[in-house]
Amino acid sequence: MADPSPPSGDPISTDVHTSRLQLLWDVVLFQFKLLFDGVRDLLLSPLSILAAIFGMVAGGNDPQQYFRRLLRLGRRTEVWLNLFGHHRHEGTSDRMIDPLRERVFTEAKQNPWISRAGNRLNEQLDNVNRQRPGDGA
Numbered sequence: 001m002a003d004p005s006p007p008s009g010d011p012i013s014t015d016v017h018t019s020r021l022q023l024l025w026d027v028v029l030f031q032f033k034l035l036f037d038g039v040r041d042l043l044l045s046p047l048s049i050l051a052a053i054f055g056m057v058a059g060g061n062d063p064q065q066y067f068r069r070l071l072r073l074g075r076r077t078e079v080w081l082n083l084f085g086h087h088r089h090e091g092t093s094d095r096m097i098d099p100l101r102e103r104v105f106t107e108a109k110q111n112p113w114i115s116r117a118g119n120r121l122n123e124q125l126d127n128v129n130r131q132r133p134g135d136g137a
Contacts, residue, residue: 017122021108025101033083033093040081044074 051066059065082092108114 016126017118020122020125021105021118025104029097029101030083033081037081037083040074040077044070 048067048070051070055063055066079087080091080093082094085094108118
């Protein structure tokens with residue numbers, strides 16, 4: 001297994017390398033959440049119209065009942081999706097994804113091929129960062 005740490009004397013820490021991997025994970029996860037959110041919105045739009053029509057036709061004394069149910073469903077899926085990470089309780093998609101995240105990070109450290117590729121990429125990014133003027137590093 002390749003050592004994920006930078007060469008000795010290198011001012012770039014392994015924390016930077018780990019945070020790059022974390023950034024990549026966060027962006028990929030955010031893109032999937034955006035996709036899910038978009039599909040959810042596409043489904044909720046026609047369902048809201050159907051709920052309104054059904055409520056007017058079969059809603060009796062409470063024509064808004066079906067629309068309110070749809071709004072509750074929308075709120076629950078919004079909390080579950082946790083697109084911007086505001087919800088910290090157990091009922092979010094993040095809790096479901098955590099085991100996959102752990103597996104990905106473990107593979108990134110333990111798989112020799114991935115580790116070597118990651119080290120090379122980090123070396124190149126470290127070189128670019130060192131060449132930035134006024135960075136002090």
